[in-house]
Amino acid sequence: MGSFEGTRVLVTGGAGFVGANLVRELLGRGAEHVLVVDNLLSAEPENLPEDGRIRLVTGSITDDNILAGIGDEFDYVFHLATYHGNQSSIADPLADHENNTLTTLKLCERIKNFKKIRRLVYSSAGCTVAEKTFEAAAATQEDAPVSLHLDSPYQISKIIGELYCNYYAARHGLPAVKARFQNVYGPGEVLGAGQWRGTPATVWRNVTPTFIYRALKHWPLTLENEGVATRDFIYVDDIVEGLILCAERGEPGGVYNIASGVETSVRELAELVNRMAGNPTPPVYLPKRDWDRSGKRFGCTKKSEAALGFKAATNLEEGLQKTIDWTRANLGFIEKCMDRHRKLMPGGVLGP
Numbered sequence: 591m592g593s594f595e596g597t598r599v600l601v602t603g604g605a606g607f608v609g610a611n612l613v614r615e616l617l618g619r620g621a622e623h624v625l626v627v628d629n630l631l632s633a634e635p636e637n638l639p640e641d642g643r644i645r646l647v648t649g650s651i652t653d654d655n656i657l658a659g660i661g662d663e664f665d666y667v668f669h670l671a672t673y674h675g676n677q678s679s680i681a682d683p684l685a686d687h688e689n690n691t692l693t694t695l696k697l698c699e700r701i702k703n704f705k706k707i708r709r710l711v712y713s714s715a716g717c718t719v720a721e722k723t724f725e726a727a728a729a730t731q732e733d734a735p736v737s738l739h740l741d742s743p744y745q746i747s748k749i750i751g752e753l754y755c756n757y758y759a760a761r762h763g764l765p766a767v768k769a770r771f772q773n774v775y776g777p778g779e780v781l782g783a784g785q786w787r788g789t790p791a792t793v794w795r796n797v798t799p800t801f802i803y804r805a806l807k808h809w810p811l812t813l814e815n816e817g818v819a820t821r822d823f824i825y826v827d828d829i830v831e832g833l834i835l836c837a838e839r840g841e842p843g844g845v846y847n848i849a850s851g852v853e854t855s856v857r858e859l860a861e862l863v864n865r866m867a868g869n870p871t872p873p874v875y876l877p878k879r880d881w882d883r884s885g886k887r888f889g890c891t892k893k894s895e896a897a898l899g900f901k902a903a904t905n906l907e908e909g910l911q912k913t914i915d916w917t918r919a920n921l922g923f924i925e926k927c928m929d930r931h932r933k934l935m936p937g938g939v940l941g942p
Contacts, residue, residue, distance in 0.1 A: 594621045594834075595621075596620065596621075597620075598625075599621050599624045599625070599664060599667070599668065600624075600627070600666070601616075601624060601670060602626075602628070602669050602670055602693065602697065603627075603633070603669075603670035603671035603713075604626030604638070604670065605630060605633040605646065606628065606633040606670060607633075607780070608670055608713070608771075608774060609628070609668075610633075610637035610638050610639075611776070611778055611830050612834075613626060613638060614639055615831075623643050624644050625664070626645065626647065627651050628671070629648065629689075631785050631787065632674040632783055634783045634927065635648075637778060650671070651693050651697050652688065652689075657700045660701070662701075662704040662705060662706050664704070664706060665706060665708050666707070666708055666710075666711070667707060667709070668833060669693070669711065669712045669713065669751075671689065671693045672689065672690055673685055673688070673689035673744065674787075675795065676717070676741065676742040676744045676745065676881070676882070678791050679744035679747070680743065680744075682787065682788050683743040687743070690750075690751065691750050694712065694754050695754050698710075698758040702762040708837070709765050709766075709767055709837045710755070710766045711836045712751055712752065712755050712768050714771065714845070715744070715748040716730060716770045716771060716772045716889050717741075718745040718746075718770075719735075719749070719770070720884045720887035721734070721887065722737060722739075723883070723884075723885060723886060724818065724886060726886065729851065729888055730887060730889050731892075732770070732845045732890070732893050736749055741882055741884060755767075755768055759842055765842035767836045767846070769836045769840075770848065771824075771829060772823070772849045773796060773798070773821040773822060773824065774796070774824055774826055774829050775796060775823055775824075775913060776827065776916075777826065778826065780923065780924055781793050781803055781924050781927065781928050782929075782930060790935060790936065792934075793928050797821075798859065798863075798910075802863055802910070803924065805867035806918060806921070807942075808870065808871050809869075809941070809942035810872060810873055811871075811874070812874050812875075812876050813857060813873045814856075814877065814878055814879055815879070816875055817855055817857025817860055818857065819855065819885045820854060820885070820886040820887065821859075822849045822888035822889050823854055823906055824902055825850075825904035827903075827904060828850070832894065832900050835899065836848075839898045839899065840898065841897070846893060847891060848900065849888065849889025849894070849902070850889075850906075851889060851902070854906060866911060866914055871942075
């Protein structure tokens with residue numbers, strides 16, 4: 591069955607995009623019980639499979655009553671709860687603090703003396719440590735210096751989470767491992783999932799699902815700053831494998847890039863999506879985002895390959911085809927989630 595056979599696992603944020611994919615894989619590898627704690631702020635319970643081994647607790651891991659109900663019974667903890675995205679955090683820094691910074695602190699404080707936990711795996715963000723440049727980028731390494739002038743509350747809270755993990759590892763021996771995500775995409779990322787969070791980013795989330803949806807509708811893809819920004823796009827199955835390897839092989843206190851190591855421009859992504867989805871509509875060009883200085887970035891994979899044996903297995907074109915197929919098959923559910931926020935969107939518009 592795999593290394594998780596008979597284990598009990600806690601996944602915070604487990605009904606979200608990455609979390610639900612992780613839960614499926616844990617069950618497939620023989621987990622005996624998976625407790626999912628998710629406040630459904632940016633997720634839908636339908637993301638989770640129907641399986642008697644799953645228990646969903648709807649609420650935040652900051653809730654003292656929920657925390658009190660978590661005992662020393664888990665072999666692994668995956669902390670994926672987050673306030674989704676840079677733009678949402680800029681619109682509401684207090685909500686970001688509540689759902690990013692405080693979640694990590696309260697979870698660590700609750701489990702600091704638990705004896706059974708083999709690993710706590712914390713989902714961090716590569717954008718926090720990436721060089722702030724629109725010039726040529728070098729692959730970001732795990733020991734890269736962290737700027738004191740970050741671009742968003744999201745980036746601040748993600749690195750604070752790493753610092754708390756370091757503190758609880760050193761002070762209490764909590765076996766925390768930090769997994770730095772790059773730009774994850776793939777089946778299961780639902781535009782508009784969860785509750786309204788104050789900006790159009792509630793619906794238009796990461797660039798890949800946004801581009802795919804718009805391309806399938808034959809709408810123009812929007813390219814900010816002519817799409818010169820670059821990212822490291824990594825398929826969700828690879829992220830899940832990286833998380834599992836962090837749990838199995840990660841050094842307590844260690845940090846690992848879970849990355850493809852491939853730099854792709856947003857313009858290249860748009861051209862690829864339009865071609866694969868058969869979108870004849872030319873893109874629309876918008877100004878540069880005024881807050882984003884991490885223009886060009888991708889992750890170095892040397893450490894995660896050497897220490898974890900991790901290497902992304904899905905190339906971008908293969909992953910996009912799987913995501914396009916999934917999006918096309920689930921348009922009804924996606925649009926139901928999007929329409930929930932229509933009246934709160936500027937002008938009530940969700941079209942091109």
